[in-house]
Amino acid sequence: MKQQQDIMGMPITVEVVGRDDAAVLIKKVFDYFKDVDEKFSPFKSQSEVTKINNGEIFPGEYSDEMKQVLDLTEKTWRETNGYFEVVFNGQFNPSGLVKGWAIQNAAQILRRAGVKNFYINAGGDIEVGGKNEADQTWSVGIRNPFAQDKVAKIVYTAGGGIATSGTYLRGEHIYNPKNGAAVNEIVSLTVIGPNIFDADRYATAAFAMGKKAIEFIEKLIGFEGYMIDTQGIGTMTSGFDKYSIKQ
Amino acid sequence: MRKLLLSFFITGAFGAYIVSQKINPDKFVVPVSVNTSQNNANSNIADSLPSNAKAPTTSTPTPAKPTPTAVNTNTNTRPGNGMMNGNGMGSGSGAGMMNQGKFKDGSYVGPAADAYYGYIQVKAIVSGGKLTDVQFLQYPNDRSTSQSINQQATPYLRSEAIAAQSANVNIISGATDTSMAFRESLASALAQAAN
Numbered sequence: 001m002k003q004q005q006d007i008m009g010m011p012i013t014v015e016v017v018g019r020d021d022a023a024v025l026i027k028k029v030f031d032y033f034k035d036v037d038e039k040f041s042p043f044k045s046q047s048e049v050t051k052i053n054n055g056e057i058f059p060g061e062y063s064d065e066m067k068q069v070l071d072l073t074e075k076t077w078r079e080t081n082g083y084f085e086v087v088f089n090g091q092f093n094p095s096g097l098v099k100g101w102a103i104q105n106a107a108q109i110l111r112r113a114g115v116k117n118f119y120i121n122a123g124g125d126i127e128v129g130g131k132n133e134a135d136q137t138w139s140v141g142i143r144n145p146f147a148q149d150k151v152a153k154i155v156y157t158a159g160g161g162i163a164t165s166g167t168y169l170r171g172e173h174i175y176n177p178k179n180g181a182a183v184n185e186i187v188s189l190t191v192i193g194p195n196i197f198d199a200d201r202y203a204t205a206a207f208a209m210g211k212k213a214i215e216f217i218e219k220l221i222g223f224e225g226y227m228i229d230t231q232g233i234g235t236m237t238s239g240f241d242k243y244s245i246k247q
Numbered sequence: 248m249r250k251l252l253l254s255f256f257i258t259g260a261f262g263a264y265i266v267s268q269k270i271n272p273d274k275f276v277v278p279v280s281v282n283t284s285q286n287n288a289n290s291n292i293a294d295s296l297p298s299n300a301k302a303p304t305t306s307t308p309t310p311a312k313p314t315p316t317a318v319n320t321n322t323n324t325r326p327g328n329g330m331m332n333g334n335g336m337g338s339g340s341g342a343g344m345m346n347q348g349k350f351k352d353g354s355y356v357g358p359a360a361d362a363y364y365g366y367i368q369v370k371a372i373v374s375g376g377k378l379t380d381v382q383f384l385q386y387p388n389d390r391s392t393s394q395s396i397n398q399q400a401t402p403y404l405r406s407e408a409i410a411a412q413s414a415n416v417n418i419i420s421g422a423t424d425t426s427m428a429f430r431e432s433l434a435s436a437l438a439q440a441a442n
Contacts, residue, residue, distance in 0.1 A: 013418075124421040132417050143421025144411050152409040154416055166422025190420055214404055234409040 001026065007033045008041065008099070010123030016110065017117035017133050025113055029106045029120060036102040039065060042093045053091055069094050069101065072201075080205035080216075100163060100200025103127050107196070120196075125163040125203075127196040137246065145187040145228055152188075152234060153226055155243040161196030165189045165207035185210040188228040191217055192243055199223065350376055350440035357436035371436035 001022035002015040016022040117130035141151030193199035206213035217225030359368040
């Protein structure tokens, strides 16, 4: 069974294969994402993130989940040489990390319920487990940034996370409004790893490194990547091939 | 120690944020301003918009044109959001009345659309009745880059021209959420420009 809902400002699709209670399980996953949104959305006036930004609550009062996210933020900041930022325009916004963390936790809800064959796709970042309804390894298309209805590359995985960081393709018309500089190096970076939380945070941080992104992913053990530049050239890490073959 | 530093950082951020909130309490204000277009020659987005997307083929690594997903003012806009902000504001220049295109000349600012990672807001520039440029006024900065890099090749990485194959797969991975916000903001800007 496959269902989709718009939560956290993005389409979230959940498929659970071969379970009579799929509808109940999928609802649990959607409810979890809604809870995360209530707590971490920087756009909701009553969220914990907003209260932190407004100075309404202080570190001693943070929820356990917020403390966990802050710890993970600090860890990621350290591991990516400061490329992972959670303060923008003076405003604390951990959304870049929370998304992958939430997908990971949602996948745990399914696994703890004994679900083996599933995927959760939240705005293009995915955690998969097992096989699809046809008993094949899940096939995941990397969106072609130049033609949104086409696929630039297909990868096959029996479990783990796939995250893509990207930007719009408008060639030289993409600007970074913070410094007025054109963003013209890469348009898409896909990272495949053992879980979506790590794949997503590395994809987000590495994307900001421009063409160095793929070298950063190459150095990570257990992760592979596919980077697409503005010229339509895809560059892959040395071990990427193992995901290109249908298993 | 890191935690301490992070705490200071975030605490400092509250202060800065509160001050900025006082100065500019409403992020959602849509600053619609219509100017006669000055901006003609520096882009040709209009040329690519009505045509089909030209994605790179597997054999020729040529730059592809953008996908024309944003042209229609009545598509890809979330219900209840956005379209109305510029109604009545889109009075173009005198020259705009004469043109043959579907939009009045001028520049039109769409609302800041929520991309979750931040806001996306675009300005559409219409010249000769066609969309000639799209400028980003706001863009979520956690996924954009200001880093300068050393572009040396690395031998263990392989490159290829990307494919543009049909999406016959179980799942699609891509940066869709921000694109949605882009289309939303642009659609609203173009709604103002529509004749």
